[in-house]
Amino acid sequence: MMLPRWLRRDDREVNLDRELSFHIEEKVAELVRSGVSEEDARRRVRLEFGAAEQVKEECRDVRPAYWAETFLRDIRYAWRNLRRNPGFAAVAIATLALGIGGLTAMFSAFDTILIRPLPYADPNRLVMIWDDLSKSDDRTKSDPAPAEWLEWRRLNTVFTDIASTQPTEATLSGDAAPEQVPARKATGNLWSVLGVKPLIGRVFSEEEDRNGARVAVISYGLWQRRYGGSPDVLGRKIDVNDTPYEVIGVMPHEFYFLPARDIDLWMPASFPAWMRTAFGWHDEQVVARLKTGVTREQAEQSMVALSLQLTAKAFPRPHQTIVTSLREDIAGKTQTALVVLLAASAALLLIACVNLANLLMSRGLARSRELAVRVALGAGRGRLAAQFLTESLVLAGLGALAGLALAMPAMRFLSRLVPETMGPVRLTLDWRVLAFSAASAIAAALAFGLAPALRGSWTGLQHGLREGGRGAAGARSYWFQHSLIVIETALAVMLLTSGGLLLETFRHLQNTDLGVRREKLLTFEIPxxxxxxxxxxxxxxxxxxxxxxxxxxxxxxxxxxxxxxxxxxxxxxxxxxxxxxxxxxxxxxxxxxxxxxxxxxxxxxxxxxxxxxxxxxxxxxxxxxxxxxxxxxxxxxxxxxxxxxxxxxxxxxxxxxxxxxxxxxxxxxxxxxxxxxxxxxxxxxxxxxxxxxxxxxxxxxxxxxxxxxxxxxxxxxxxxxxxxPMWRVQTLKDIFAHQLTTPTESTALMGAFALLALLLASIGLYGVLSYAVTQRTSEIGVRIALGATSREILLTFSKRGLVLTVAGLAIGLGLSIVTSRFLSALLYGFRPDLIPTITVVSLILLSVALLACLGPARRASRVDPVIALRSE
Amino acid sequence: MTSPKCDLPQGTLDLLILKTVALGPVHGYAIAQRLQQISRDVVQVPGGSLYPALHRLENRKLLVAEWGQTETGRDAKFYRLTRRGRAHLEAGSASWQRLSETVGLILGMAEGGPR
Incomplete structure (x- = not known):
């Protein structure tokens, strides 16, 4: 009689069990028949058969896709383990959430502002050309002249085409209340240089530009605001500065171009004759498209040579030319701020990982008995390490989820970093950001999980079922954990110093003498x-x-x-x-x-x-x-x-x-x-x-x-x-505050990162010292029994914490001096004195470290020798 | 257990198992017994190697397993050869035969060679 086939996954385990125990029982029965006592028979069978768990594991190993099964099982196991230690889980997940969340949010800003393609055709080939009229060596960008644009366009060899825009004023009137709108004049080839198309209608041509046609291309915003988004705006005559212009096109919502995102009206430049030869009239902004295969550097060399030659001939003031990538001009100072802040958030995640590695290490030692049991049951070193790593991955995964929850509000704050020169972009949690978050979670899991996993599996094999967890492994892990503390302290010091420098710069900027009394000064413009x-x-x-x-x-x-x-x-x-x-x-x-x-x-x-x-x-x-x-x-x-x-x-x-x-x-x-x-x-x-x-x-x-x-x-x-009309009504204070947006935000963010780093580093110090006190309770008991005063014990433990802190502080200050050079671009030419910042940072760090040491050290000094010795 | 024991060359265990199973549906314990008996205790397969091998062959679809009852009325997992298993066995035995004949031939050469 056949039983139904057992196919389901759970049944496989039951079946494996049944199959093996059948074998063992038969063997025992056979031996008993041959006259061996049952007890003896069982012992012999077990010796011959080997550890049942190990055989089972080998049988499972030959199953197809068994690794996935193991992985799922490890995840379930890890999950149970975390639920058994909710305190540990909460600390670990919160730490990771801060690290991953911060990095994710910063990445979304970085990606949106610096990586994502700008809304132009092949945007990486777009560059801006500037005059450098400064005498000195430091490059200073100045607006070129229309005459230069004409000559450059005629003579250059490195660009497919060059377009130019110039400032203008525009008051709309007639069809509705008079309104002053941001406007710009552009040469007719601007559209083809940028490679953009209107949403509806058309853009003006070079011929219209040459002929001085009264046509205008309007922004999506103006179209919606003033003309209700109606398509019959095309062909309508609107009064611009009391002159009728025909609306011929509406640009798409996402279109923008320098110098600001809010330009509502584009009109043909139609340079008057005098301007076409005026080399002294510098008000243009010139954008060009690189020929294929020409780099920005080559273009700049070529343009410098051309301009020197040109101006020497046509114009008695030869000057240099600067070619910048369009991205650089759009991102401006934000670029440096983003790079620095992204690095800072990565450092914060690194600190979080170091912290967790330490926590897991302490926990791994505490779990050595559990590990020993698993080794005895046949788990190999690789399996144990995989199990540990799976636990880390589960932690990192949960941390990343919590981190995303933190990142979303942070991204709203970060969207203020989007520069004015950039279009209407929003920071969103899209697949790029999610993928980045997942990747950083995996990297974090490896970073904080690998060392404890290897060490844990090693401890498991070494210790067997021996009592206690001290001895050689203990000493070695102290050494390792102590270096981790030094590393995270150093990183925290680096962030604190950077934050301090930014704060000082920010205060310096705030107190800048504008040459103007800021208070109660209203400004506005009238066309x-x-x-x-x-x-x-x-x-x-x-x-x-x-x-x-x-x-x-x-x-x-x-x-x-x-x-x-x-x-x-x-x-x-x-x-x-x-x-x-x-x-x-x-x-x-x-x-x-x-x-x-x-x-x-x-x-x-x-x-x-x-x-x-x-x-x-x-x-x-x-x-x-x-x-x-x-x-x-x-x-x-x-x-x-x-x-x-x-x-x-x-x-x-x-x-x-x-x-x-x-x-x-x-x-x-x-x-x-x-x-x-x-x-x-x-x-x-x-x-x-x-x-x-x-x-x-x-x-x-x-x-x-x-x-x-x-x-x-x-x-x-x-x-x-x-x-x-009157417009741009602002107090000077508002203008000033607005200008300080980037330094304000970057200082606030850097400050937040630095404080979190300090918090994490002190938690790490506290954790390691607490663990050491727990591990050495009996030793402390002996020392107290032998006459050590509680003050001596207190000093021993505080000293250890402080030595670590001072080591981290020294390394961190060394690092800070190096990193402060990279910061200099964010310091707005201000050279802050490192000494006060370093002093303040050292004092803060030492006092926080002292607090973190004091708890565990006091606990050590209050050990009751009788209880301590009995607990052994 | 006086007979000398042999280490099985790599891959031979699979072949021996397939051959044993070819004689009719059989459970793991019986396979071990039979191998030991037929080889007069030369081949002893510890459970630690037998079962992973059986499961591997099952996964490769050379064997199928069904639960059934032994003569003594106990539940046991019986293995049976599949068509693929039989083909594998035949190919395997043929090549083993060739290999062992060749090895025998070489090892049986008169020492010193022809004079």
Missing amino acids: LFRYKEFHRRDAFLTAVLEKIRAIPGVINAGATSQLPLKPNDLSATFYWIAGQPHESERNQVALIRLVTRDYFPTIGARLREGRFFEESDRHSDAQVAIVNETFANRNFAGRSAIGAQFKFGDTGDKGYWYRIVGVVKKIHEVGMEEAARPAVYLLHGQGNKQLMIPPGGIAVRTAVEPASIVSAIRQAIWSIDKNQ
Whole structure:
């Protein structure tokens, strides 16, 4: 009679059992029949048959895909094991969650900002071309001139094509309330250089650009906001600066291009004839596509040579050229911040792993009896190691899951790191991030699991069923665990020092002298395209400023062509100082600001020498100028600049001479990331009244909270011109805070990583010392019985902890000195003193370490010798 | 246990098992018994090698196993040769025959060679 076949997996084990025990029973029965006593028979059979478990294991091993079965079984076993030790599991998973979660979140930011392709065709071949007008060796990017663009495009050998964009102002009116929108002019080939297509409609062509066609491509945002996303916007005439333009296309939602993500309106550049030959008009941003096989470095070499040759011929000021990858210009400073923060989060995960390795090691020793039993039952060293590693993988897996839960809110915070120059991207948990998280979990499991697994399996084999876990293995594991503590302390010190340096830099930036009184200074911009003619503009501005000054709560108001803290303002103008040889005009560039008389008092600028503009200057024929300290120091080192004369632009007798009447302390005109540049301030209304950019930036000094008078100011402007929009209404404090976003965020993140590292390192120290005290309870008992005072015991254990800490501290400080060099890009040119940071870090670390030592050490000193000796 | 014991050359155990099973469905213990009897105690297969070998052959589909009852009424796992197993056995025995004849021939050469 046949029994049904046993196929199911669980039955296989039962069957294996039955088959083997049948064999044993038969053998015993046979021996008993031949006259051996049953007890003897059993013993002989067992000797002959070998360890039943081992035979079973060998039988299982020949099963196909048995490894998967083993793995599942190991996972179940690991799971049970963790549930039996919830405290250990919680600490381990929390540690891993912090490590993996931090790294995952940082990776998502890193990936989104630095790795993912930009939304252009073959984006890695796109580069930006800049002029380098600086005299010095450090490269300073400046905007090129339209004439340069034309020549480069004609003569270069390294690009398939070069396009250029230039700033413009745009007030939309007519179809709805007047609205000032960010706009840009572009050459007709911009679209083909970038390789982008509109969402609907078309983009303008080179021919339209040449012919000065009045056409516009609008952003998805503007389309939705102002035109309700209606497709019949195509072909509609819209009023841009009171001139009708035809909307011909809408760009897709994800399209953006330098200099900012929020540009709403793209119009043909249509350079006027004079601009096509003006090498002195530097306001372009030039993007180019590398030919296949040409690297950025080769392109730069070629362009430097071309520009030197070109400018030497066509233009008496040869200068260098810089070619940067588009990615670099879009990511800006964020790039360095992300690299540093990613490294910091990796260091944190490493600390977490070291910590866990230590915990597992202690636990492995505590489990040596369990292991011994398994060895006796036939488990091989490989099986034990695999089992240990599986436990690590289970831990890492759970840690990664918890880490993802932590990473999601962290990613919301990190999305603030996305630079302004980058499009509307969101940090999401997609498969790339998940895959990265899984990979880091596996790497972590190997990192913290391998050593304990090998050691554990070794201990298991060595110890057998011997009592206790001390002796040689104990001493060796102390040595190993102690090195782990030193390593994690060193890493924590490195992070703390980096955090300290960033914090110091951040405080330095916060306290930067902007040359302006930040408090209660409201700024906004008004487009002045309706007032092209100087006299009307002057009358309008004067009226507006007077109305604003009359508002209760307003102390003063002034206008400037460019408000301070303007990032990416790379505009430059050549100047020539009277009495200098003509040659030295080369590479002398300065920022130009056109201001009204009250501008300096309003923003709270301070004079170094001379005077501010006066009312009489407005009516005088003598052209006057105020320069900043940088300008004065560069050109008049060691002597007074007052009274000196200079002029601008393409030199010749038609240029205007300006006499310096004052030197102001540096006003931070450019972004916080950039070094101060020479700047020249001219009085609105003097000199060349045609060419200058209109002073549409208004600064208002208030006695009350600036926000409270915004509507009064709007009313004041509208009482003069009801179609006049005002935009970019911001206090200077807000602008400043906004500029410090990257340093603020990176300091906060680095600080968080450093504190977590400190926490983990002290937990690790505490754990190892606690374990040592537990292991050596009986030894302590003996020492106390022999007369050691509890103070001596306390000292012994604290000393051990402190020695480890000091060793870690020393190594960590050494590492910090190396890493602080990599940090320098994030320090904004500031050279913080390492000594105070190191002192503070050392003090914090030592006191935390002392606390971590004290617990276990006190426990040791209170050991009752009687109990301790009895427990043996 | 006075007879000398031999170590089985690699792969021969499989062949011996297949041959034993070829005689009719048989359980593991009986296979061990029979091998020992027929070889007059020269071949002793410890359970530690027999069962992994049986399971390996079963996994390679050279044997199939079914649970049945022995004459004494106990449940035991009986192994039976499959068609593949028989083919494997025949190929294996043939090559073993050739090998052993060749080895015998060489070892049987008159020492010193022809004079």
